[in-house]
Amino acid sequence: MNNMGIEIIDLKTDKKKEKIIKIIEWDDKTATKNEHEHFMIKEILEQPEIIKKASLQDNEKLMKMAIGILRSKQVIITACGSSRYAALIGRYLFSKIGEKFCDVVMSSEFGYFGESIDKNTLIIAVSQSGETADVLEGLKQAKENGAEIYSIVNVADSTIARMSDEVLYLNCGPEIGIAATKSFLAQIIIFYVLAFAMDNKIEYANKKLMKISDLIKNDIADTIKTTKKIAKATKEQRDFFYIGRGINFAVASEGALKLKELSYIHAEGMPAGELKHGTIALIEDKSPVVAINPNDYTYLETLSNAEETKSRGAQIIGISDKESNVYDHHIKIAKVDEIFYPIMCIIPEQLLAYYLALECGKNPDRPRNLAKSVTVK
Ligand code: M6R
Numbered sequence: 001m002n003n004m005g006i007e008i009i010d011l012k013t014d015k016k017k018e019k020i021i022k023i024i025e026w027d028d029k030t031a032t033k034n035e036h037e038h039f040m041i042k043e044i045l046e047q048p049e050i051i052k053k054a055s056l057q058d059n060e061k062l063m064k065m066a067i068g069i070l071r072s073k074q075v076i077i078t079a080c081g082s083s084r085y086a087a088l089i090g091r092y093l094f095s096k097i098g099e100k101f102c103d104v105v106m107s108s109e110f111g112y113f114g115e116s117i118d119k120n121t122l123i124i125a126v127s128q129s130g131e132t133a134d135v136l137e138g139l140k141q142a143k144e145n146g147a148e149i150y151s152i153v154n155v156a157d158s159t160i161a162r163m164s165d166e167v168l169y170l171n172c173g174p175e176i177g178i179a180a181t182k183s184f185l186a187q188i189i190i191f192y193v194l195a196f197a198m199d200n201k202i203e204y205a206n207k208k209l210m211k212i213s214d215l216i217k218n219d220i221a222d223t224i225k226t227t228k229k230i231a232k233a234t235k236e237q238r239d240f241f242y243i244g245r246g247i248n249f250a251v252a253s254e255g256a257l258k259l260k261e262l263s264y265i266h267a268e269g270m271p272a273g274e275l276k277h278g279t280i281a282l283i284e285d286k287s288p289v290v291a292i293n294p295n296d297y298t299y300l301e302t303l304s305n306a307e308e309t310k311s312r313g314a315q316i317i318g319i320s321d322k323e324s325n326v327y328d329h330h331i332k333i334a335k336v337d338e339i340f341y342p343i344m345c346i347i348p349e350q351l352l353a354y355y356l357a358l359e360c361g362k363n364p365d366r367p368r369n370l371a372k373s374v375t376v377k
Contacts, residue, residue, distance in 0.1 A: 031174050043175060048217040051216070053171040061166065066198040074122070075102035080134055084106050086188050093191050098198030105138075118146055122147065125149065125151040125152070126152045128180055129155055131158055133377045139160065139163050140163075149166075151167050152168050185347075192340075219333070230317055240256065241314075242259075243291055244272060244302060245272050251349070272306075288314070288315055289309045290317045294321055310328075318331070321341075
């Protein structure tokens with residue numbers, strides 16, 4: 001019997017087993033829908049608070065990990081699905097803020113790069129559940145090859161967390177919706193603080209993130225209204241194209257994934273510059289093109305790519321702080337420092353996917369064929 005009064009018995013041998021019981025600080029409020037129709041909308045709306053919670057990490061640990069990343073000869077981030085798109089955003093942040101190049105390898109392909117992983121490699125695993133089979137498999141192999149493992153996970157004491165030399169937790173509470181929403185945003189926030197730690201600017205990052213959290217909170221009601229309208233206007237369309245350049249390409253990819261998994265509408269996320277190399281052939285009258293187009297270093301070029309599709313009949317949904325007559329629908333975001341725009345674009349994408357799922361008569365909490373944690377290869 002342990003000090004919680006719990007006894008664990010092995011049913012095969014009938015013998016008592018000694019187990020260390022850990023208490024996870026998740027309250028039951030976070031695991032119920034409360035007044036919301038779906039877990040997904042509840043979790044989307046929690047995000048202004050999640051920004052604050054995820055950004056508050058142990059600064060000493062952050063610095064230690066930032067130094068570890070900067071000193072590593074080779075840094076590879078590995079993840080699946082939405083976590084991989086968070087990793088891609090992280091990759092740009094490491095380069096832009098920490099001036100550190102790293103690569104992102106999707107976990108299901110990671111094993112095929114085994115020969116180039118050694119003791120000079122630092123692997124960063126990103127996973128909400130901490131149990132995704134493909135990620136675990138890759139980590140096992142990397143460990144055998146002598147690599148060091150850092151991870152960014154939500155579920156405390158999960159297998160990935162236990163396998164890691166250093167762990168940062170998302171602090172976003174249980175995510176019940178199958179679609180990653182708040183965990184995705186929390187992963188990104190961790191990449192921000194880690195990248196700013198590389199530049200010795202954790203305090204600066206925290207201050208900025210607090211302000212961003214307030215801006216999002218103020219705008220969320222308007223974003224709901226706009227995305228509901230756009231969902232109504234586009235619900236008959238069967239192919240959506242999400243475009244963005246630079247860091248916004250990763251944001252576009254996540255938007256497309258959300259739409260696919262919730263409404264079963266085909267969607268592609270791609271670097272805007274790649275359109276003309278093939279995909280533009282698919283643009284027809286009224287094809288929705290979602291341009292992730294904040295007023296940053298990618299603005300003009302993305303706008304011009306959106307215009308190219310418009311001239312072939314596309315309807316443009318612009319996610320931007322800047323108005324443009326290229327947009328048939330405009331989801332307005334608040335103006336922030338350039339580097340923080342990805343955070344502003346994510347909630348509009350999630351809401352658009354949520355309302356499109358409802359318009360298509362799908363239950364966003366129960367997408368077909370999907371499991372919250374993919375524990376098989
Ligand atoms: O638990 P993980 O973050 O490792 O899960 C990875 C993917 O299975 C997950 O992100 C999946 O793509 C979500 N359903 C996306 O919304």
